[in-house]
Amino acid sequence: MSRTVHLVLEDGTVFTGESFGAQREGWGEVVFNTTMTGYQEVLTDPSYAGQMVALTYPLVGNYGINRADFESRRIQAAALIVRQHCDLPSHGSSDMTLDAFLREYDIPGISGIDTRALTRRLRTRGVMMGLLTSEDPESGRRRLDDLPRYDDLDLVSNVTTSEGYAWDGAESIGYPTAPPPPGVRRILVNDVGLKYNILRLLQSRGCEVVAVPASTPPDVILGMHPAGLLLSPGPGDPELLDGIVANVRQLIGRVPIMGICLGHQIAARALGARTYKLKFGHRGGNHPVKDLTTGQVHITAQNHGYAVDADGLPSGLEVSQINLNDNTVEGLRHRDLPLFTIQYHSEASPGPRDNEYLFDRFLAMVDDANLVNRAR
Secondary structure, three states: OOOEEEEEEOOOOEEEEEEEEOOOOEEEEEEEEOOOOOHHHHHHOHHHEOEEEEEOOOEEOOOOEOOOOOOOOOOOEOEEEOOEEOOOOOOOOOOEOHHHHHHHOOOEEEEOOOHHHHHHHHHHHOOEEEEEEOOOHHHHHHHHOOOOOHHHOOOHHHHOOOOOEEEOOOEEEOOOOOOOOOOOOEEEEEEOOOOHHHHHHHHHOOOEEEEEEOOOOHHHHHHOOOOEEEEOOOOOOHHHOHHHHHHHHHHEOOEOEEEEOHHHHHHHHHOOOOEEEEEEEEEEEEEEEEEOOOOOEEEEEEEEEEEEOOOOOOOOEEEEEEEOOOOOEEEEEEOOOOEEEEOOOOOOOOOOOOOOHHHHHHHHHHHHHHHHHHHO
């Protein structure tokens, strides 16, 4: 049975609703996502680790949960906040309800609150820490002061794979050490919180795909004979990842690199750029991004709370794309080295799929770089 539960924000704001999912407390940074579908992908996206996700679409759970749409091994979000959840999903591939899904992975949720008011609060005040509790809200607010802040947590170490694996529609543990067969592009994905759809899309393009732990040393990566390296999305503040940034710095120029979201920020920092925290971040499936070379505008899916500072970019690195809502950096490219990055999610699932062409651009860069290397 559901029970009354309170969402307590650090500024003292309280929203009271009904619990669903795991019947326990939860805490984290409260953020909002504006997508209309894709709640299963949102919940299993490692970029949401440490965050309580409020979905602005009012009805959630109506098409259930299935085993094909996981973006990682488990639910990664700290809690789910909705206006209404559906206990009678209608979809041919549904295996369970949203409530049962949360219970299976011990994740708490709250429903029955005004998610519009919560979203307006976060847009006005910025993202803030929150606590789900059935106890007195005032004591909950005081307890928030003693909990670790999202900005201070190294969340990548919690979500990265512990061992490398080859991808063939699923994880298959084991590093390849021998060179790939002739004509096969081996793409390594540095897992700082990857989504499975990155691996699916690379494999569908004929690549041998290998995921490696976030802290894998450069010599180990190069020893696997990669044709290219993709730096994945992930959670948290890039300023806490100096070790990973140092590793990537040693790989730039030695292997073609594409960075996505947190991977974009890591590559930028490795080259000497700065990052900063946004007031309430970009999370949703309808963010307009302009390509500064072509003038074309793309609709993108995004999930990030930090951005690269366009001021003071190092020599050779230039802004290639911007967000039309707030002019933040959405893409970078290097004029001399085989490297480009994007802040949004080209692997977005369930979509929009407009930006999957960027994987083709990455592989064309990989092929061009390897032709140059063979000619030397």
